[in-house]
Amino acid sequence: xxPWGAGATMAxxxxxxxxxxxxxxxxxxxxxxxxxxxxxxxxxxxVTSALAENREVxxxxxxxxxxxxxxxxxxxxxxxxxxxxxxxxxxDAFAAVTSTTQAFVKDFRLQETAWSLDALVNLVKAAKALAxxxxxxxxxxxxxxxxxxxxxxxxxxxxxNTANTSVQEKKRASLFLVVSLFKIYFKLNTLHLCKNLxxxxxxxxxxxxxxxxxxxxxxxxxxVGRLAVFDDDYARAEKNLTxxxxxxxTRHPKNKKxxxxxxxxxxxxxxxxxTKRLLDKYDLDEYKSVVECVRKGDVRELNDALQKHxxxxxxxxxxxxxxxxxxxxxxxxxxxxxAFCAAKNPQKANQVSLHVFAKALAWCGAGMDIDEVExxxxxxxxxxxxKGYVSHKSRVVVLAKTGAFPPLS
Amino acid sequence: MDGTPxxxxxxxxxxxxxxxxxxxAGGPPRFTGNAGDARKGRGRRxxxxxxxxxxxxxxPLENAGAAVGDVxxxxxxxxxxxxxxxxxxxxxxxxxxxxxxxxxxxxxxxxMCPPSERDFRSRKNDIELFERPVGGxxxxxxxxxxxxxxxxxxxxxxxxxxRTKPALAMTASYLYGLLDQRPEVHFxxxxxxxxDRLRSVRQDLSLQAIxxxxxxxxxxxxxxxxxLSEHELCEEAATVNNPDxxxxxxxxxxxxxxxxxxxxxxxxxxxxxxxxxxxxAEAEMFSFQLLLRIDSHGRYNVxxxxxxxxxxxxxxxxxxxxxxxLALAANRAYHANNIFEFFRVVQQSSFLQACVLHKYFxxxxxxxxxxxxxxxxxxxxxxxxxxxxxxxxxxxxxxxAAHHGLTxxxx
Numbered sequence: 001x002x003p004w005g006a007g008a009t010m011a012x013x014x015x016x017x018x019x020x021x022x023x024x025x026x027x028x029x030x031x032x033x034x035x036x037x038x039x040x041x042x043x044x045x046x047v048t049s050a051l052a053e054n055r056e057v058x059x060x061x062x063x064x065x066x067x068x069x070x071x072x073x074x075x076x077x078x079x080x081x082x083x084x085x086x087x088x089x090x091x092d093a094f095a096a097v098t099s100t101t102q103a104f105v106k107d108f109r110l111q112e113t114a115w116s117l118d119a120l121v122n123l124v125k126a127a128k129a130l131a132x133x134x135x136x137x138x139x140x141x142x143x144x145x146x147x148x149x150x151x152x153x154x155x156x157x158x159x160x161n162t163a164n165t166s167v168q169e170k171k172r173a174s175l176f177l178v179v180s181l182f183k184i185y186f187k188l189n190t191l192h193l194c195k196n197l198x199x200x201x202x203x204x205x206x207x208x209x210x211x212x213x214x215x216x217x218x219x220x221x222x223x224v225g226r227l228a229v230f231d232d233d234y235a236r237a238e239k240n241l242t243x244x245x246x247x248x249x250t251r252h253p254k255n256k257k258x259x260x261x262x263x264x265x266x267x268x269x270x271x272x273x274x275t276k277r278l279l280d281k282y283d284l285d286e287y288k289s290v291v292e293c294v295r296k297g298d299v300r301e302l303n304d305a306l307q308k309h310x311x312x313x314x315x316x317x318x319x320x321x322x323x324x325x326x327x328x329x330x331x332x333x334x335x336x337x338x339a340f341c342a343a344k345n346p347q348k349a350n351q352v353s354l355h356v357f358a359k360a361l362a363w364c365g366a367g368m369d370i371d372e373v374e375x376x377x378x379x380x381x382x383x384x385x386x387k388g389y390v391s392h393k394s395r396v397v398v399l400a401k402t403g404a405f406p407p408l409s
Numbered sequence: 410m411d412g413t414p415x416x417x418x419x420x421x422x423x424x425x426x427x428x429x430x431x432x433x434a435g436g437p438p439r440f441t442g443n444a445g446d447a448r449k450g451r452g453r454r455x456x457x458x459x460x461x462x463x464x465x466x467x468x469p470l471e472n473a474g475a476a477v478g479d480v481x482x483x484x485x486x487x488x489x490x491x492x493x494x495x496x497x498x499x500x501x502x503x504x505x506x507x508x509x510x511x512x513x514x515x516x517x518x519x520x521m522c523p524p525s526e527r528d529f530r531s532r533k534n535d536i537e538l539f540e541r542p543v544g545g546x547x548x549x550x551x552x553x554x555x556x557x558x559x560x561x562x563x564x565x566x567x568x569x570x571x572r573t574k575p576a577l578a579m580t581a582s583y584l585y586g587l588l589d590q591r592p593e594v595h596f597x598x599x600x601x602x603x604x605d606r607l608r609s610v611r612q613d614l615s616l617q618a619i620x621x622x623x624x625x626x627x628x629x630x631x632x633x634x635x636x637l638s639e640h641e642l643c644e645e646a647a648t649v650n651n652p653d654x655x656x657x658x659x660x661x662x663x664x665x666x667x668x669x670x671x672x673x674x675x676x677x678x679x680x681x682x683x684x685x686x687x688x689x690a691e692a693e694m695f696s697f698q699l700l701l702r703i704d705s706h707g708r709y710n711v712x713x714x715x716x717x718x719x720x721x722x723x724x725x726x727x728x729x730x731x732x733x734x735l736a737l738a739a740n741r742a743y744h745a746n747n748i749f750e751f752f753r754v755v756q757q758s759s760f761l762q763a764c765v766l767h768k769y770f771x772x773x774x775x776x777x778x779x780x781x782x783x784x785x786x787x788x789x790x791x792x793x794x795x796x797x798x799x800x801x802x803x804x805x806x807x808x809x810a811a812h813h814g815l816t817x818x819x820x
Contacts, residue, residue, distance in 0.1 A: 314720045372749040381784040
């Protein structure tokens with residue numbers, strides 16, 4: 001064991017700062033990243049033992065002695081951050097990492113290469129994690145929890161300084177930053193802020209999407225898909241969520257399940273049904289009855305299923321999109337009714353009596369008067385789920401001779 | 410409501426004011442993002458990566474450009490590539506006004522209006538109608554009539570300028586009581602006065618950071634009054650020819666702010682495990698919030714995702730309450746274009762909920778008419794029949810038809 005005499009503890013801190021200085025002067029990106037990783041146990045030990053020896057130790061001065069500007073500031077704040085983490089002071093830790101990052105960016109902006117990008121990414125990750133921790137502490141104390149919001153602003157600062165540059169390598173972390181911002185905006189329910197990021201990703205100045213690691217592409221597509229669901233753009237939602245599902249590693253079944261949670265309703269709206277095997281494999285029980293009801297056209301059962309799980313669906317953000325399935329189920333029932341009518345009366349195969357449809361609805365427990373039945377069917381026509389017209393006087397729907405039930409997608 | 414006279418709204422209200430423009434077809438809003446689909450090619454599957462060891466140099470990855478260590482994999486976060494976004498309570502709007510540098514004040518004014526303000530306004534001939542003794546002028550009031558005015562500027566506030574809790578309770582009570590007095594004065598004039606003076610009450614509450622059950626009660630009553638007045642004044646909209654008319658969207662904005670403050674108070678107490686003293690009121694208030702977000706109304710624009718945001722930040726007990734379920738049913742019926750279900754829900758709703766739903770009557774009738782026009786075979790339909798389907802009178806049906814450019818023939 002290392003002798004813990006006086007001075008040995010300060011020496012650890014000194015060694016740490018010397019290593020930092022060496023990394024900075026030699027532009028060793030990987031080493032710098034390690035040193036600025038809040039999870040680095042050696043760095044943490046160096047700081048805590050120094051603080052244990054002298055809590056009022058002047059970190060700023062120490063850093064100034066050993067490090068060139070502005071890395072002296074960077075490491076001074078970083079040590080402060082580590083100290084705060086060690087003492088469980090979440091808000092202080094977040095404040096410190098914010099300062100660290102801001103100081104870091106000041107230098108990064110001026111660099112002609114991206115040698116220190118990895119370190120910056122580590123700082124960003126730490127900032128987000130510490131913000132969440134700080135907010136948890138604030139909420140527990142009955143105070144306003146606004147640190148995650150501030151982390152978002154910090155990330156935007158980093159994004160701007162890594163994306164708006166002629167140094168192409170600096171943009172390597174761009175998708176990571178975008179995805180991190182998505183996560184923050186989703187947590188804060190400020191979804192409208194995501195649009196600008198998507199626009200930025202689609203700019204020609206943004207690096208090729210393919211060049212980024214798979215996991216980032218998957219995460220990005222997941223969020224874009226979810227946003228498309230909120231905007232009722234199901235084609236786009238399906239495209240993105242499918243990409244996310246297919247490219248998500250099978251080593252992350254929880255993530256695959258998360259994607260399916262949104263992909264299944266989207267596919268149902270587009271007229272495609274998941275297999276029972278898929279639902280079993282990913283443990284999507286709440287969707288099993290929904291899928292069955294939509295298939296059978298069981299309007300009432302679907303209503304019950306949506307009611308029963310509504311809190312879950314609301315919390316997951318699938319509530320509004322699942323409501324759309326009522327139309328799909330109603331159409332399925334109408335289609336069955338049509339088949340029935342056509343079989344009974346082949347001469348008038350393209351006509352469906354609204355009274356008969358009313359009976360079908362009543363039979364599955366969703367009885368309503370004839371005016372409302374007519375309204376419901378008119379709505380299906382209006383939304384182009386059925387092609388035809390309503391004859392109000394005779395209470396009959398006259399279907400188009402061909403393509404009366406266009407494909408949903 | 411305390412002594413508020415309210416006429417029966419009846420179906421005749423409001424239809425006379427359909428939106429200025431014919432409604433667009435009820436299609437889903439288009440996603441406005443860029444196509445950008447060229448990016449979704451077949452990417453290389455992510456390689457299995459060893460868990461990153463702190464202190465070890467992360468292995469460079471095979472695909473070029475991704476040498477940012479294990480950045481994307483987030484293995485540190487327990488292998489989660491993306492987190493479930495737990496719902497969070499909404500960050501509160503800045504409805505609480507705390508000017509920089511001041512801490513919470515404790516008011517000492519026991520009157521409805523601080524005497525210094527009363528003097529000041531008297532000298533400036535700024536005493537409003539209700540503050541004057543009968544037959545009085547703009548320059549005199551007394552302590553039983555003067556009520557503190559709302560003011561945007563709140564620096565240098567001294568305790569004597571801020572009302573105590575009992576004074577605030579007395580003020581609110583007095584203000585609502587005015588609705589029963591002076592029958593010769595139009596409701597709109599009373600409403601404008603109340604709107605301003607109640608806003609001042611709210612301001613005094615927030616200056617003192619009063620957020621307990623007392624504050625909740627006062628705010629809840631303000632919400633109810635605002636909802637009521639929205640309906641009462643729906644035909645008195647401010648226009649170029651009527652500049653002193655009712656500014657619905659300003660009223661609704663204030664209403665929304667009050668609801669947000671309330672929600673913050675309820676959430677705050679729930680977060681501290683205290684639980685609200687008034688679960689039914691909380692549910693009622695939340696139902697108003699949802700009802701107001703069913704669709705845009707007048708100049709108040711509503712984004713569809715706002716409703717989902719609201720829902721996600723509510724507690725299950727509130728979500729499953731009767732009031733909120735009714736609001737959800739109304740929302741469902743409205744967006745399903747099911748006018749029958751919609752009016753059924755209206756029948757089941759409370760008077761105040763109906764006041765909010767009333768905002769959508771014209772729109773849903775317009776859409777119903779549009780739907781009928783688009784999906785029914787070409788025919789002439791008797792106005793009475795149209796009226797029946799639209800749940801309105803024959804006169805209203807005729808007006809609506811004309812407004813949407815349909816021909817009405819006399820037989």
